[in-house]
Amino acid sequence: MALPTYASPLERIWYYTYLVICSLVFLFLIAPILVVIPLSFNAEPYFTFTEKMLSLDPTGYSLRWYDALLTLGHPAPETPRDNTWWNAVWERATWVQAAKNSFWVGLWATILATVLGTIAALGLSRPEMPYRRLIMALLISPMIVPIIIIAVGMSFFFAKACVAPDSAMGLLFGWALSEKGCLANSHLGVIVAHAVLGIPFVIITVTATLSGFDQSLIRAAQSLGANPRTTFFKVIMPLILPGVISGALFAFVTSFDEVVAVLFIAGPDQQTIPRQMFNGIREAISPAILAVATILVLISVLLLVTVELLRRRSDRLRGVTGR
Amino acid sequence: MAEATPELLTTADGRPLKAALEAAQSRAKRRAFLLVLPLLLFVLVTFLIPIGYMLKRSFEHDGFAASAPALVAWFEANPGFDPANPPEEAYAALVQDLARMQTEKTTGIAGTRINYSVPGSISLFKKGAREAAELTPPFKDSLVGVDADWAKPALWRGMASAADVYTIEFYKVASDLKLGDEGWARGADNERIYLYLFGKTFLISAIITVLCLLLAFPVAHLLATLPMAKSSLLMILVLLPFWTSLLVRTTSWIALLQEQGIVNDLLVGIGLIGDDGRLSMMYNMTGTIVAMTHVLLPFMILPLYSVMRVIPPSYARAARSLGATSWTTFRRVYLPQTLPGIAAGSLLVFILAVGYYITPALVGGADGQLISNLIAFHMTKSNWSLAAAIAGMLLASILLLYWLYDRLIGIDRLKFG
Numbered sequence: 073m074a075l076p077t078y079a080s081p082l083e084r085i086w087y088y089t090y091l092v093i094c095s096l097v098f099l100f101l102i103a104p105i106l107v108v109i110p111l112s113f114n115a116e117p118y119f120t121f122t123e124k125m126l127s128l129d130p131t132g133y134s135l136r137w138y139d140a141l142l143t144l145g146h147p148a149p150e151t152p153r154d155n156t157w158w159n160a161v162w163e164r165a166t167w168v169q170a171a172k173n174s175f176w177v178g179l180w181a182t183i184l185a186t187v188l189g190t191i192a193a194l195g196l197s198r199p200e201m202p203y204r205r206l207i208m209a210l211l212i213s214p215m216i217v218p219i220i221i222i223a224v225g226m227s228f229f230f231a232k233a234c235v236a237p238d239s240a241m242g243l244l245f246g247w248a249l250s251e252k253g254c255l256a257n258s259h260l261g262v263i264v265a266h267a268v269l270g271i272p273f274v275i276i277t278v279t280a281t282l283s284g285f286d287q288s289l290i291r292a293a294q295s296l297g298a299n300p301r302t303t304f305f306k307v308i309m310p311l312i313l314p315g316v317i318s319g320a321l322f323a324f325v326t327s328f329d330e331v332v333a334v335l336f337i338a339g340p341d342q343q344t345i346p347r348q349m350f351n352g353i354r355e356a357i358s359p360a361i362l363a364v365a366t367i368l369v370l371i372s373v374l375l376l377v378t379v380e381l382l383r384r385r386s387d388r389l390r391g392v393t394g395r
Numbered sequence: 396m397a398e399a400t401p402e403l404l405t406t407a408d409g410r411p412l413k414a415a416l417e418a419a420q421s422r423a424k425r426r427a428f429l430l431v432l433p434l435l436l437f438v439l440v441t442f443l444i445p446i447g448y449m450l451k452r453s454f455e456h457d458g459f460a461a462s463a464p465a466l467v468a469w470f471e472a473n474p475g476f477d478p479a480n481p482p483e484e485a486y487a488a489l490v491q492d493l494a495r496m497q498t499e500k501t502t503g504i505a506g507t508r509i510n511y512s513v514p515g516s517i518s519l520f521k522k523g524a525r526e527a528a529e530l531t532p533p534f535k536d537s538l539v540g541v542d543a544d545w546a547k548p549a550l551w552r553g554m555a556s557a558a559d560v561y562t563i564e565f566y567k568v569a570s571d572l573k574l575g576d577e578g579w580a581r582g583a584d585n586e587r588i589y590l591y592l593f594g595k596t597f598l599i600s601a602i603i604t605v606l607c608l609l610l611a612f613p614v615a616h617l618l619a620t621l622p623m624a625k626s627s628l629l630m631i632l633v634l635l636p637f638w639t640s641l642l643v644r645t646t647s648w649i650a651l652l653q654e655q656g657i658v659n660d661l662l663v664g665i666g667l668i669g670d671d672g673r674l675s676m677m678y679n680m681t682g683t684i685v686a687m688t689h690v691l692l693p694f695m696i697l698p699l700y701s702v703m704r705v706i707p708p709s710y711a712r713a714a715r716s717l718g719a720t721s722w723t724t725f726r727r728v729y730l731p732q733t734l735p736g737i738a739a740g741s742l743l744v745f746i747l748a749v750g751y752y753i754t755p756a757l758v759g760g761a762d763g764q765l766i767s768n769l770i771a772f773h774m775t776k777s778n779w780s781l782a783a784a785i786a787g788m789l790l791a792s793i794l795l796l797y798w799l800y801d802r803l804i805g806i807d808r809l810k811f812g
Binding site: 076078083086090091093094097098100101102103104105107108111118119120121184188189191192194195196198200201202205207208209210211212213214216217218219220221222224225226227228229230232264265267268271276325328329331332336346349350353354357361362365368369372373375376379380 | 420423424426427428429430431433434435437438441442443444445446447448449452610611613614617627629631632633634635636638639640641642643644645646647648649650651653655656657660689692693715721746747749750751752753756757767770771774779782783786789790793797800801806809
């Protein structure tokens with residue numbers, strides 16, 4: 073907003089105050105995220121800037137907290153760093169295990185949420201869809217209902233949701249269930265819970281993409297002799313793909329950042345990064361948490377840039393200019 | 396010329412057009428619904444049924460009813476007994492059940508059920524069950540001899556009510572009612588923790604909503620009025636927190652606000668406060684409010700921005716040219732046009748704040764805890780029915796707000812970025 077030429081002195085003062093206020097709010101938004109990055113290179117076990125760091129003394133900085141991520145849970149951290157040492161990191165280090173769990177759970181939850189969510193969004197954006205508003209409200213509700221309620225409900229229900237190991241369901245899903253054949257304390261339980269939490273994001277982004285979708289393109293494809301499968305893969309899919317990928321990334325981030333459901337329904341084998349961080353912050357807070365936080369910030373910057381690029385591409389494809 | 400008789404329009408194969416259209420429409424409806432069906436089933440099994448099951452547990456507990464058959468039968472036969480002075484045969488049934496609990500190891504679960512309405516019952520039941528086999532008639536005197544609490548009218552009221560598997564007792568407890576000797580009554584003022592915490596949660600959420608609105612309004616306005624290239628750059632500053640892990644943001648606030656943290660160091664460094672006068676902004680209500688405002692701010696900025704972006708600047712110019720001061724222009728022309736955005740953002744932030752768990756749990760300390768943390772607390776203490784009842788009450792208030800949101804704004808208007 074440029075200042076109009078007829079502005080009075082008072083308005084000029086107010087205008088500059090307004091700009092200062094805005095800058096302060098931006099600072100409030102971004103500073104807490106950026107501040108963890110230099111702090112994670114602290115050479116001391118403190119959560120604040122030391123004298124040496126402030127005077128930019130190189131000895132005030134170190135990579136010891138990143139190193140700590142590899143050595144925590146390592147059976148022999150002091151031995152030379154050869155192949156065996158790195159193997160042990162991959163197999164035993166606590167944070168590496170948590171990262172692996174987070175990644176796999178996130179991946180499967182994303183696939184589940186994206187596939188089911190995209191198909192449902194296709195149905196929801198058809199004009200003939202019955203009870204559209206009600207179904208939409210239901211599918212968005214995992215985002216609105218407090219996570220603690222979802223977690224409590226799931227922890228009650230998943231403890232009872234068990235199958236006999238020799239039954240058909242047990243043979244099919246037994247590998248992903250807990251030893252007793254239950255959803256509680258199992259990888260499948262966490263995946264399913266995270267998929268539910270990711271669904272609203274997929275539904276919202278894909279229906280938003282479809283709202284600008286020209287339905288006559290489908291009729292055009294069909295009139296030119298395309299069967300439904302060809303229509304879907306050659307006409308619909310390329311146009312909604314940016315929205316689907318954004319939704320999938322949202323779903324992945326939701327799972328990658330989720331801790332409450334994990335706390336309530338997961339067992340010791342499903343240690344994830346957020347759970348490890350949550351426990352770390354609650355018990356012994358060490359700058360190693362800041363090192364993890366820095367890595368996570370870098371990941372989120374990467375994801376944000378991807379989504380922004382996708383959104384622009386989608387707008388361009390759909391002929392929407394500007395935001 | 397003869398009058399044209401209205402002819403029934405038909406399709407090529409001779410069916411009436413109306414029927415053919417209806418058939419085609421219902422086929423299209425079915426197809427659309429079939430696409431949504433897999434997700435609906437998935438959400439039903441993994442989301443609706445668990446929540447329904449939780450609600451069921453908030454109304455149902457068979458811990459006592461299943462392990463005290465003799466007393467339950469007696470209560471059924473004597474619905475109008477006097478809890479202040481139960482007769483000998485009631486005590487006889489109770490002692491028989493206590494002995495049975497001891498052999499079947501159900502003392503804990505029966506005591507837990509009664510403990511919800513009559514605190515202290517778990518140890519009372521354990522003690523009674525241990526001695527039950529040795530007790531001799533008259534059972535009333537011998538059982539009261541073990542512990543005088545067995546004669547308490549409140550206990551008998553509690554047991555009579557627990558004889559029924561279905562109950563609203565957990566909701567009564569969660570509404571700060573206490574089972575006294577005269578029946579259910581409001582607890583003493585200093586014991587009213589649950590409704591107090593509900594009130595506090597709503598108050599803190601309202602404070603956070605107002606703070607978010609105050610901070611978001613100028614920023615959203617700036618983003619909406621800047622040229623596109625600049626505003627998309629600044630938009631990244633809003634979206635980055637949105638994409639950053641909640642735990643990361645909470646951790647940073649601990650680093651910033653704790654007593655040996657950066658903000659305090661800075662204030663001491665510039666001499667605004669002394670080293671002994673460090674502000675405690677973390678592990679209390681201030682910490683909860685600051686961190687949650689930061690976390691929820693993007694949810695306010697984005698809806699405000701999307702409304703402000705489409706407000707034509709010519710309205711404000713017209714008002715100015717007609718002689719309105721800039722304040723009047725803002726108040727009478729601009730602000731009313733932003734109301735849909737204010738409503739959408741505020742409701743969303745409020746709804747999300749009311750159910751918040753992680754941030755208060757990590758930075759809230761003792762007095763910054765919200766209702767979600769209380770639910771989690773009762774879950775860890777195995778007070779499952781009470782946790783379910785509080786969760787049921789929270790769910791009801793959230794659904795009310797959600798309904799309001801859908802009414803006023805419409806869920807399909809929800810968007811990110």
